[in-house]
Amino acid sequence: MARVIVMTSGKGGVGKTTSTAAIGTGLAMREKKTVVVDFDVGLRNLDLIMGCERRVVYDFVNVVNGEAKLGQALIRDKRFDDLYVLAASQTRDKDALTKEGVVRVIDQLREQFDYIICDSPAGIEKGAQLAMYCADEAIIVTNPEVSSVRDSDRILGLLGSKTQRAEKDEEPVKQHLLLTRYDAGRVARGEMLKVDDILEILSIPLLGIIPENEAVLRASNTGNPVILDQESTAGKAYADAVSRLLGEQLEHRFPAEPRPRGFFARLFGGAA
Amino acid sequence: MVMVLRLVDPARADFGQQLAAKVAQAPDFYRDAPVVLDLETLARWPAPPNVDFQALAGAIAEAGLACVGVQNGTPHLTQAAKRAGLAAFPSARPANRPNAAAETDGTAVAAPAPRAAAPAQPPPPAPAPAREAPPAVVQKVVKGKTRLVTEPVRSGQQIYARDGDLIVMGTVNAGGEVLADGNVHIYGALRGKAIAGASGDREARLFCQRFDPELVSIAGLFRIADQIEADLIGQRVGIRIVDDTLVIDRLS
Numbered sequence: 001m002a003r004v005i006v007m008t009s010g011k012g013g014v015g016k017t018t019s020t021a022a023i024g025t026g027l028a029m030r031e032k033k034t035v036v037v038d039f040d041v042g043l044r045n046l047d048l049i050m051g052c053e054r055r056v057v058y059d060f061v062n063v064v065n066g067e068a069k070l071g072q073a074l075i076r077d078k079r080f081d082d083l084y085v086l087a088a089s090q091t092r093d094k095d096a097l098t099k100e101g102v103v104r105v106i107d108q109l110r111e112q113f114d115y116i117i118c119d120s121p122a123g124i125e126k127g128a129q130l131a132m133y134c135a136d137e138a139i140i141v142t143n144p145e146v147s148s149v150r151d152s153d154r155i156l157g158l159l160g161s162k163t164q165r166a167e168k169d170e171e172p173v174k175q176h177l178l179l180t181r182y183d184a185g186r187v188a189r190g191e192m193l194k195v196d197d198i199l200e201i202l203s204i205p206l207l208g209i210i211p212e213n214e215a216v217l218r219a220s221n222t223g224n225p226v227i228l229d230q231e232s233t234a235g236k237a238y239a240d241a242v243s244r245l246l247g248e249q250l251e252h253r254f255p256a257e258p259r260p261r262g263f264f265a266r267l268f269g270g271a272a
Numbered sequence: 273m274v275m276v277l278r279l280v281d282p283a284r285a286d287f288g289q290q291l292a293a294k295v296a297q298a299p300d301f302y303r304d305a306p307v308v309l310d311l312e313t314l315a316r317w318p319a320p321p322n323v324d325f326q327a328l329a330g331a332i333a334e335a336g337l338a339c340v341g342v343q344n345g346t347p348h349l350t351q352a353a354k355r356a357g358l359a360a361f362p363s364a365r366p367a368n369r370p371n372a373a374a375e376t377d378g379t380a381v382a383a384p385a386p387r388a389a390a391p392a393q394p395p396p397p398a399p400a401p402a403r404e405a406p407p408a409v410v411q412k413v414v415k416g417k418t419r420l421v422t423e424p425v426r427s428g429q430q431i432y433a434r435d436g437d438l439i440v441m442g443t444v445n446a447g448g449e450v451l452a453d454g455n456v457h458i459y460g461a462l463r464g465k466a467i468a469g470a471s472g473d474r475e476a477r478l479f480c481q482r483f484d485p486e487l488v489s490i491a492g493l494f495r496i497a498d499q500i501e502a503d504l505i506g507q508r509v510g511i512r513i514v515d516d517t518l519v520i521d522r523l524s
Contacts (some may be wrong), residue, residue: 124428152425153445157426201463203424203446 002110005117006135010151012122014143015180020048020119020226028083032114035084039131040121044088051223060090064101081222106134129162137174143181144192153157176207183212208241278310282323300432307337311345320346325356380420477510493518
């Protein structure tokens with residue numbers, strides 16, 4: 001049974017696309033046939049992070065509007081045979097998508113893939129609502145700060161009312177919390193919200209905590225999803241999150257308790 | 273619960289549109305609500321006009337409300353209303369009401385042109401400034417079924433228990449809003465807005481297990497977060513009206 005998972009947040013810049021690329025790639029590494037779909041029409045980025053921006057011929061909008069066949073628009077990843085990308089259009093806007101069209105394409109994808117990861121645009125308007133409409137599960141990407149938590153709360157409310165499952169009165173969309181850009185040091189200093197506080201407000205299960213890590217930016221710039229960098233803390237944390245998504249019970253390794261910073265670390269201000 | 277609609281100019285063509293716009297602001301609150309037409313303003317006209325009550329009732333029904341009767345009319349107007357199948361209600365307005373000249377309806381748009389009709393203010397879902405007690409008729413709250421909410425109330429969600437009490441088992445998060453015509457009980461934290469006695473019941477009370485609200489209100493009296501003593505935050509509290517003031521008690 002295919003699982004359609006929407007990666008959503010309400011707020012922009014929290015790491016939806018990074019997480020879509022990392023988790024999509026992680027699933028393919030575990031030999032799950034996976035497609036990542038960019039719903040951010042007009043501001044397409046997923047293809048960049050996935051490193052396939054030069055191979056986009058047809059995009060999601062073309063398929064939704066019947067201008068291209070699904071097979072023509074699916075881009076196979078060069079690293080993993082089980083991984084595909086469906087890019088967004090850069091020249092159109094969100095109005096180019098229709099609910100009927102999206103449902104039709106997602107249903108087609110369900111026949112071919114184990115996992116369909118939908119990368120939602122920011123906001124709560126049409127684009128975000130279309131991205132979540134077909135979802136069976138949702139990964140709520142949240143930063144440990146109040147505005148992000150509140151926007152996630154808003155999105156959770158929409159998941160309960162604006163999805164196909166809600167409309168058909170089926171079992172509700174399964175929700176996972178993915179905390180990103182988590183900086184244990186700043187949490188300890190009271191500059192960021194604690195994990196427990198966020199869980200208390202949002203009251204959904206925790207899929208993973210991705211530490212703030214310079215490897216993420218490096219990965220984005222080179223078009224290699226950060227999960228491929230298994231030396232990095234972020235890469236390891238995403239691998240753990242993928243395992244949990246596949247049903248494994250794992251302890252949350254991150255955040256490590258903030259280590260007392262040594263003399264040199266304090267002197268040079270390096271990342272702990 | 274009965275709402276009072278003050279008729280200012282029966283001949284306005286956009287009566288239905290105005291009313292529909294008002295209803296659209298809080299569809300849940302207004303749905304199928306019974307309405308009494310107040311004719312006091314018309315009765316003070318030098319020559320009270322002829323009013324097509326049947327057409328008015330039709331327009332009100334179209335806006336999703338139900339016109340049940342009239343009040344404060346001249347005998348002539350009241351007769352016409354009765355012929356149109358409407359009931360005549362005794363005046364609900366105590367003689368000594370301070371704001372008896374209530375054409376300055378706070379909630380309606382302050383249009384320079386005479387308004388066709390401005391729904392007499394029901395305490396709105398998100399109360400604006402403290403206001404006069406609602407008209408007497410509005411205080412007759414019919415007790416309905418208690419509404420139970422088992423999921424957290426999230427930012428942007430609004431839950432309204434019409435005619436009855438509301439029980440929220442989880443939290444009401446910042447940006448969320450719970451309202452009841454009766455009492456409100458919250459068994460989690462209250463971080464959003466909570467409004468009891470939403471249609472004017474001053475006996476209504478509000479309870480919560482962890483108090484950290486954006487706003488609390490009973491029957492139009494309200495306090496925002498800034499007006500709440502810091503030592504009450506995080507406590508278990510009960511809130512009620514005593515002598516026209518909102519009193520927040522810590523529950524031990």
